[in-house]
Amino acid sequence: MGASVGAQAQTKPNFIAFETGQVRPLAQSADGTRLFAVNTPNNTLEIFRITSTGLQLESRVPVGMEPVAVALRNDNEVWVVNHLSDSVSVVSLSGTPRVVRTLLVGDEPRDIVFAGSPARAFITTAHRGQHLTDASIAGVPGAGDPKLTTAGVGRSDVWVFDPANLGNQLGGLPLKIMNFFSDTPRALAVSPDKNTVYVAAFKSGNQTTSVNEELVCDSFELNKPCTIKETTVPGGRLGPQTNAEGKPAPKAGLLVKYDKASKKWLDEKGRDWTKAVMYTLPDKDVFAVDANALTEKSFFSGLGTTLFNMAVNPTTGKLYVSNTESNNMVRFEGPGKHGGSTVQGKIALSRISVVNNGQVTTRHLNKHIDYSKLADNPSFDWTAKNHSLAFPMDMAVTKDGRKLYVTAYGSSKIGVFNTSELEADTFNPRTASSNYIDVTGGGPAGIVLDEARGQMYVMTRFDNAVKVINLSSKAEVGVAKLPNPEPAHIVAGRPFLYDAKLSSANGESACASCHIFGDEDALAWDLGNPDDVVTKSPIPGKFTDPTQFAVAKVIFNVKNKINGSDDPKDFHPMKGPMVTQSLRGMRNQGAMHWRGDRATGEFGTDAFDTTISFKNFAGAFAGLLGNKEHMSEEGMNIFAKFILDVQYPPNPVRNLDNSLTPAQKRGSDFYFGTRPSDGFKISLLGSTLSPNNNCNGCHTIDATKGQYGSNGMQSFEGIAQIFKIPHVRNMYQKVGRFGAPAQPFSTAKGSGFLGDQVRGYGFVHDGSADTLAHFFTVRVFSPTLNSGFPLFNPDATRRDVEAYMHAVDSDLAPIVGQQVTLTASNAATAGPRVTLLMNRAKAAFVSKELGGNTTECDLVANVVEAGTARSYLFNVSTGNFETSTGTSRTDAALRGLAATAGQEVTYTCTPPGSGKRIAFGS
Template sequence: MAIVFALASAHGADFIAFESGPVRPMALSTDGRLLFAVNTPDNRLEVFAVNDSGALGHLSSVPVGLEPVAVAVRSASEVWVVNHLSDSVSIVNVEALRSTDAADGGAAFVARTLLVGDEPRDIVFAQGRAFVATAHRGQHRTHASLSAVPGAGDPELHTAGIGRADVWVFDAELPGRGVGGTPLKIIELFGDTPRALAVSPDGRTVYAAVFHSGNQTSVIHEAVMCRGFEDSPLGFSVGSTWAFRRGNQPCIAGQMPARYATASPNGPADKTLPAGRPLPSTSADGEHAPFTAMIVKWHQESEEWRDSRSLNYSNGIRFYLPDKDVFAINADTLEEAASFRHVGTTLYNMATNPENGNIYVANTDAQNHVRFEGPGIRGGSTVQGDIARVQITVIDPHTGSVRQRHLNRHIDYSVLKAPIEVRTHSLSTPLEVQVSADGASLYLAALGSDRIGVFATADLENDALWDGAGEEFDPEVASSSYLPVAGGPAGLLLDGPQEDGNDRLYVFTHIDRGLKVIDATSGALLQAVSFHNPEPASVVVGRRMLYDAAATSSNGESSCASCHVFGDTDHLSWNLGNPDAANAANPQPFPTFSDFFLNCDIYGHYPGCELVPYINGNGDQLAFSALKGPMATQTMRGMSPHGHMHWRGDRSPGYFGTDEGQSLDERLS
């Protein structure tokens, strides 16, 4: 059974796609007779009647704010909608729909709008209060009407030690008389922008997960590191300007005068850094690699910043990253009660177990500390096929334990082109999580795999199945319970037994913008509903290229969205150089200038000029080095109207190689 409904809306040609990621896109009314779903691109809340068999009938479309991404039910007559783009919460009165059937239609309406911080993403209710996750910025947080609100005011974005993950808390019954409402408090957590919220079974604790929580990797600037590589042919010093080291001879951090160098905690007391950048020092065609920055990762046991050789680079970094990922908030006192570290890199969603209170966090763990793309022959490592590992992390809030569970452990990452059957057991881009009422089963929406992962929570919590010894969790076996759902499943709602005795699983699909009704036992598709979608067809078709891991990776775990999260960025740097490739020529009219080269060109030859090939690769103004070093993941948002600024230009012919004329035409590339 399929339902397609259309409403007047913006014409596709005038549409601007923001690709806001769904967080909590559906909710059931208190009596289970109404289903609410956000229609993100159409800026509406869709309301459906749910009959005795669990089938849906469309009742109403309620205009709300811009780009709604989450909805939560407060009472039988009221639902709250989080609007990601308009930085607001729409309080929708649905009283008129409670006794209305699908044929009659109904009049739900926005009764009030609350203004919150920038880019709100999620909402939950606890202890008579509404908790809204937002970024640590936004024009309303400094509004005069909030001058007496704890946590409001100047966000102090340039002040060290200030939390940048905000949770706005309102009295749900009386959210404030001021324009846009008045929160009870803005809770500041030491992270950067929360995404998912969850509530403990007793309603006394609210959990907030930092979206891009990171993985304790950082970058050491190229000017701080010792010059030269492990196999540098240069001696101890050359000329009067540049000092080079080789072998095991260290250098003073930053190569600055000793009076400026300092020893960081857990760094060598003599203020030095390891000598010699890690190999290889040349591309496949023998050209010198440029001196670039280097990614290092915090080593928890030693509390040192280490490179890929496990050498201590702590003196090159003047800070450490606590990696607090999930926070517990006391819903009564509105104070931070606890925090949990090392959950994952990108935290998408979470849910609590109604029986034991454990928290399950859907996340990916980026492998950006691993150097290079390509086959990994000369460099000894590659991220090809192993970019962001899909996980459920189990947190026990009573003991504080944090246990990462890699769901795709059947993948042999050493096989760069995986056999086709591997992807049939893989899950990609893990979004919303639902736990059954008895706490025994967990359902996971895998956007990039067109399937729902189904797991026994006891298996996720059993350490013996994840310790690499004896009987183990096996995705090739577990995948027999996965449920196929076309259209990019991004949201889940699990409803209790229907007329046939089986649970219903309502699935919100992000790629094709609709709902699917699934028999949670058999996996049978019972109904499909398509939202009205104002997006141009090119956006809808192109969305699969962004998310579909089965179409874009051999092992089915990673897609473009693994790094370009919802078309944006993962806020990480990656060294995607390829030592097994030759340098490339820049075919464009604009050169890749080097300051070192220009100095020699303008001022004539001086002793340092002989080092240009070592500092700038081969020193060619029109060369793209195969060993380009770390670069930050760039957003895909804004590419259409902002010109050709997305990459350095070495892939300008396009993915399919059709732009042979180097026109930089995105339609060809």
């Protein structure tokens, strides 16, 4: 992948959709004369002059890729957080607005605030990323190895900078990188006295976790304990034993939740599974930080499962946290008749939690909904959705602290609450909704109050615009449309992911209830449907040898011996807990769901047709989201065209030059090598080896086919169901759960109790494997089953393969999005990074999603020359940088511009094919 190419491919798309969630997209200047808005798809900061006649565009500044938050340091400087670029753009407003410095931070930064005395900048990031380990910040507290495979390490970072002293290091010199014991953070807030910063985890979890099927007694006697490999568990399977047509359910694991009162892990029947859970989940949702000492003061729990945004009451100091609370302990979708329960229409409650002097109270915004009545009930209240708010996000509180405004992303509304009624939980959504403000365009993501003018500004993501709304009349009195490079099908399809009024009968549920911003929620759900029927899988299996399949079927029958068994190729509608999968990068993956069971459905049956498989989710709009009917084929076509274009971000663990570390390289060599790794197949075939016996034989990585771990086929590995072979691109996102009991499918001993952990779910379909290295001890890899072949032995080999899995290939090279700003004082440190970006723009890359043979990135440079903003695009053939008019500068000449104050040059590696559009707008 490192060879240079002479010309770029011509078939690359000029826009890549990432579906990044905005966090703080709007900010107003202290004097009230300017409004700043991040234009996420256009990679720009829009600067408006606020006038009596509306918003007038004053300037447009190219920043990093996928900007999501903006904050003002002072009247002359604005900071912008770039989610995909792992950077912060420091924008000077003096003269022609321009980026004067690019700070490099951890992976996927989301929010920024200024606090403390003197003021410091606080930026939330994931605890990983190439900049965390960069030598230029060696010695900074918190920098270095992210310890992806070490228990007890928080996955949440906040980078703290002194804005008055950024240093001459490559990406600026942070004062400290604070680490918090939670998953990746999102929102920040500041106390009225500016001395406390609040840090919120994003997918914080809800103290639920999964118990693997092998640790569940092989019976339906619920309260008859048994001992499985020295672990005593309370009883058998939850049931029912069959679906409604009488076909036996496959054996499956179950979900448990930590009960704070008893300090036990309990299932839905109240049985104690504590001995089967080798860790605790402290549920640290929000942290209070001393903004001056840069130390953690306290934390708060129980605020929600997914935390979106925070706001502080300026008079009382109370903290408001917008969130959803997931209902994943309730089993099954569908009508709930044969199974006895259903989560239909009650997936995730939209809430605002209040923290007051350390005490947490939660307020359900849609408490008017009667969840006991489904849409097929004659007495269902069809007016309920008119009063519902879905996906509460950004908030603003009036200066007197009496009123709170919250954007409802999935409802095209602004919720309006008296803070006293919200805090006391005395508001009635049916009457309170008369104060709600309808917003045209859809997807309100950001809000700023301009009380002096009696108006507010709202960022609407669906139509990429800023709306001006009169606070008294609640009428839209102005609009500023932002340039939007998204293709029409992206814009048209986005509402199908979020719009709860379109998707559900009660107006609270949508696909994004679990698939947050097109990704996943870091939870497992048991969403089988006992009232549904068994279907047959059309997906080919890896068992091409008749003997293999015969043995597989025998094992399957043994697994399900308590009530007989159907063919292992069945898709039984009851399937047990499975972690939410991402909606990203699905185009070339074939059948969907862990088992691939959406290969069959109302729109057809096909083992490899991704569009048909996605359209077969139409029934989930009724059976899961709670709508009266399935989504129409026309609607599913629009939805599919949008979502199948959404991509994974570049891998943040792999080196920026696309090379592998020694450990990753050893793991890659084993993965693709000739040494066998599948002990089950070897035990059946003896010494007859084939390419299918290595890791890549099942988990195929082939960029020419768009395959990154999944070849679209099924496999059976000694468990109770047959599964589609999954992809491996997001393994680094699953880090944070450590601790597992000794399990029969594993050759390793149990870990013992490991104490507090960040996440309740790890790897495999139900999230019950704590680490990849532990998963690699399962007996399918066991040396005892492979006729003497040395497989994952010694343990170091398992660790090497684990390291490679965290750095695995993807559709985009790791350099995509990366930036650097060359200034008059940092040439020594920033110059080599410019060279790296140029070299990666020349390097060959293969990606089916990007049109086949291409380069790792397009390189764009932005500079203000003598007061005029110019963009350049790197030509890999000539080695020069060209303007839209065809004039060019050499590399040396462009770098030379930065020697003059005010002519800083910012370089950005964009996705291949996007460079011309991003540089020149076409």
